Amino acid sequence: xxxxxxxxxxxxxxxxxxxxxxxxxxxxxxxxxxxxxxxxxxxxxxxxxxxxxxxxxxxxxxxxxxxxxxxxxxxxxxxxxx
Amino acid sequence: xxxxxxxxxxxxxxxxxxxxxxxxxxxxxxxxxxxxxxxxxxxxxxxxxxxxxxxxxxxxxxxxxxxxxxxxxxxxxxxxxxxxxxxxxxxxxxxxxxxxxxxxxxxxxxxxxxxxxxxxxxxxxxxxxxxxxxxxxxxxxxxxxxxxxxxxxxxxxxxxxxxxxxxxxxxxxxxxxxxxxxxxxxxxxxxxxxxxxxxxxxxxxxxxxxxxxxxxxxxxxxxxxxxxxxxxxxxxxxxxxxxxxxxxxxxxxxxxxxxxxxxxxxxxxxxxxxxxxxxxxxxxxxxxxxxxxxxxxxxxxxxxxxxxxxxxxxxxxxxxxxxxxxxxxxxxxxxxxxxxxxxxxxxxxxxxxxxxxxxxxxxxxxxxxxxxxxxxxxxxxxxxxxxxxxxxxxxxxxxxxxxxxxxxxxxxxxxxxxxxxxxxxxxxxxxxxxxxxxxxxxxxxxxxxxxxxxxxxxxxxxxxxxxxxxxxxxxxxxxxxxxxxxxxxxxxxxxxxxxxxxxxxxxxxxxxxxxxxxxxxxxxxxxxxxxxxxxxxxxxxxxxxxxxx
Numbered sequence: 001x002x003x004x005x006x007x008x009x010x011x012x013x014x015x016x017x018x019x020x021x022x023x024x025x026x027x028x029x030x031x032x033x034x035x036x037x038x039x040x041x042x043x044x045x046x047x048x049x050x051x052x053x054x055x056x057x058x059x060x061x062x063x064x065x066x067x068x069x070x071x072x073x074x075x076x077x078x079x080x081x082x
Numbered sequence: 083x084x085x086x087x088x089x090x091x092x093x094x095x096x097x098x099x100x101x102x103x104x105x106x107x108x109x110x111x112x113x114x115x116x117x118x119x120x121x122x123x124x125x126x127x128x129x130x131x132x133x134x135x136x137x138x139x140x141x142x143x144x145x146x147x148x149x150x151x152x153x154x155x156x157x158x159x160x161x162x163x164x165x166x167x168x169x170x171x172x173x174x175x176x177x178x179x180x181x182x183x184x185x186x187x188x189x190x191x192x193x194x195x196x197x198x199x200x201x202x203x204x205x206x207x208x209x210x211x212x213x214x215x216x217x218x219x220x221x222x223x224x225x226x227x228x229x230x231x232x233x234x235x236x237x238x239x240x241x242x243x244x245x246x247x248x249x250x251x252x253x254x255x256x257x258x259x260x261x262x263x264x265x266x267x268x269x270x271x272x273x274x275x276x277x278x279x280x281x282x283x284x285x286x287x288x289x290x291x292x293x294x295x296x297x298x299x300x301x302x303x304x305x306x307x308x309x310x311x312x313x314x315x316x317x318x319x320x321x322x323x324x325x326x327x328x329x330x331x332x333x334x335x336x337x338x339x340x341x342x343x344x345x346x347x348x349x350x351x352x353x354x355x356x357x358x359x360x361x362x363x364x365x366x367x368x369x370x371x372x373x374x375x376x377x378x379x380x381x382x383x384x385x386x387x388x389x390x391x392x393x394x395x396x397x398x399x400x401x402x403x404x405x406x407x408x409x410x411x412x413x414x415x416x417x418x419x420x421x422x423x424x425x426x427x428x429x430x431x432x433x434x435x436x437x438x439x440x441x442x443x444x445x446x447x448x449x450x451x452x453x454x455x456x457x458x459x460x461x462x463x464x465x466x467x468x469x470x471x472x473x474x475x476x477x478x479x480x481x482x483x484x485x486x487x488x489x490x491x492x493x494x495x496x497x498x499x500x501x502x503x504x505x506x507x508x509x510x511x512x513x514x515x516x517x518x519x520x521x522x523x524x525x526x527x528x529x530x531x532x533x534x535x536x537x538x539x540x541x542x543x544x545x546x547x548x549x550x551x552x553x554x555x556x557x558x559x560x561x562x563x564x565x566x567x568x569x570x571x572x573x574x575x576x577x578x579x580x581x582x583x584x585x586x587x588x589x590x591x592x593x594x595x596x597x598x599x600x601x602x603x604x605x606x607x608x609x610x611x612x613x614x615x616x617x618x619x620x621x622x623x624x625x626x627x628x629x630x631x
Contacts, residue, residue, distance in 0.1 A: 055383070059380035062379070062380075
């Protein structure tokens with residue numbers, strides 16, 4: 001499955017390392033990422049692929065102290081036309 | 083005051099009376115601030131020893147464990163204890179010194195990116211970048227370690243910030259988040275409880291973390307529900323409870339594993355369906371509905387789908403469950419399994435039988451005592467054959483399975499609970515992993531008892547080689563072990579070696595009665611195995627009980 005997830009995190013550089021580490025470790029491949037700095041936060045859009053259920057990742061991301069919000073934008077079958 | 087003085091002051095303000103650590107260049111200002119301070123520092127002989135002593139301190143009391151290490155190798159030596167604390171949800175604060183801010187990133191002497199290393203083995207971690215942030219970070223770190231699902235938190239403090247002038251600023255948690263369970267889920271859970279014919283409680287380490295033993299026992303006493311425990315939960319169910327089936331999983335008892343496979347409702351209380359517990363997950367409690375109680379939402383449905391979940395503090399959720407009396411035929415069935423599959427200690431032969439020895443120790447030592455373990459066969463025998471009245475009395479490295487855990491954990495437990503009997507049970511492999519901590523026992527004259535169960539092998543690996551690797555015993559022969567009693571004697575610790583079954587009773591009595599530190603070295607048959615054993619990939623009712631002929 002391919003997923004689009006938006007997260008908002010504190011704009012500390014280690015916060016980016018932290019959610020990327022969790023994403024990899026929990027079995028989600030990063031396909032695309034954009035990051036924008038806004039005041040005290042980064043707004044991050046992640047495009048991810050995995051056969052694992054997405055909630056296994058979102059629940060872990062939600063636990064990170066520096067992560068404020070996790071929003072699932074879309075989920076679609078891999079290779080499906082956009 | 084300096085940043086270093088602020089740290090010690092804050093620890094004292096938060097009731098931290100004892101810390102464990104090892105000094106070095108980048109943490110010298112903190113050690114200077116410790117000099118003559120109200121917080122007592124215990125010098126271990128390796129930073130991993132400090133980390134595990136802090137874990138033992140925390141697990142035996144429920145309080146925050148604190149450890150210090152210097153930058154570079156000091157910090158890397160702490161990492162295993164942080165990983166252990168992460169897997170077992172232990173509240174730990176690790177303070178590491180770091181090279182001065184201006185030197186960070188220059189590959190300075192003893193510089194390692196500790197913050198980067200900490201990401202996978204801490205609940206949270208910080209590197210202090212500005213002196214004015216220090217007070218808030220330290221207070222937040224202590225709060226995080228203890229709140230919600232506890233865990234290790236690391237604060238890396240550059241040397242210049244330790245030396246900088248700072249001011250104390252009180253800090254309060256912005257939102258002391260306390261999850262509240264969904265009422266609709268509660269209704270489903272209570273309906274499942276009412277309709278179940280063969281309910282079973284499956285208890286994990288969350289009961290200790292939530293300090294919810296009373297609530298658990300209240301629930302069990304009202305429902306008379308049979309119960310199984312994970313390794314970490316042992317002691318949560320009081321030994322006198324009639325329907326306690328003991329530990330489940332790879333080396334669980336037959337009654338526990340068969341009950342799980344047979345139940346129609348599994349009430350998971352602060353556990354996480356670990357692979358060593360479930361065996362083949364698809365076949366684990368395959369016919370049961372599942373209610374999952376946990377403070378960590380990420381554990382719900384992580385490995386096994388649930389029918390109802392209560393994400394909350396167990397003290398709050400357990401008391402909301404209805405308590406229908408469990409049907410008598412299911413209770414009687416479990417009771418009969420307990421009797422049919424009771425452990426036997428009538429071992430034939432003249433050699434020391436480790437299960438008998440441990441059962442004897444359990445009978446003779448005070449019920450308020452603490453038993454620490456290392457990892458391997460002896461660890462499973464402790465879990466199978468010793469009784470505990472509280473999970474803080476059984477310190478065993480569960481999720482991480484860290485050899486070398488036992489001796490320093492026992493040091494931490496003995497310092498935390500100086501009036502209590504503390505024994506560490508180790509194997510001849512594990513004891514050598516942190517043997518340097520015998521010096522910490524001597525330095526502080528700690529009355530820690532040490533039981534080394536010696537089969538001259540890395541026994542659990544040898545057992546797997548015998549069962550699953552065609553008897554190819556690669557690197558598991560330890561027949562060149564040192565003389566452990568002589569080794570302990572160098573550190574001023576008396577003891578004895580036993581080799582025969584008829585020596586066991588008096589040797590255990592002597593160890594329990596000894597006033598100071600003591601080592602009992604028990605030599606056992608090198609071919610002894612831990613039974614039952616659920617082979618990898620098998621269902622929990624496919625237990626091996628002997629080597630195939």
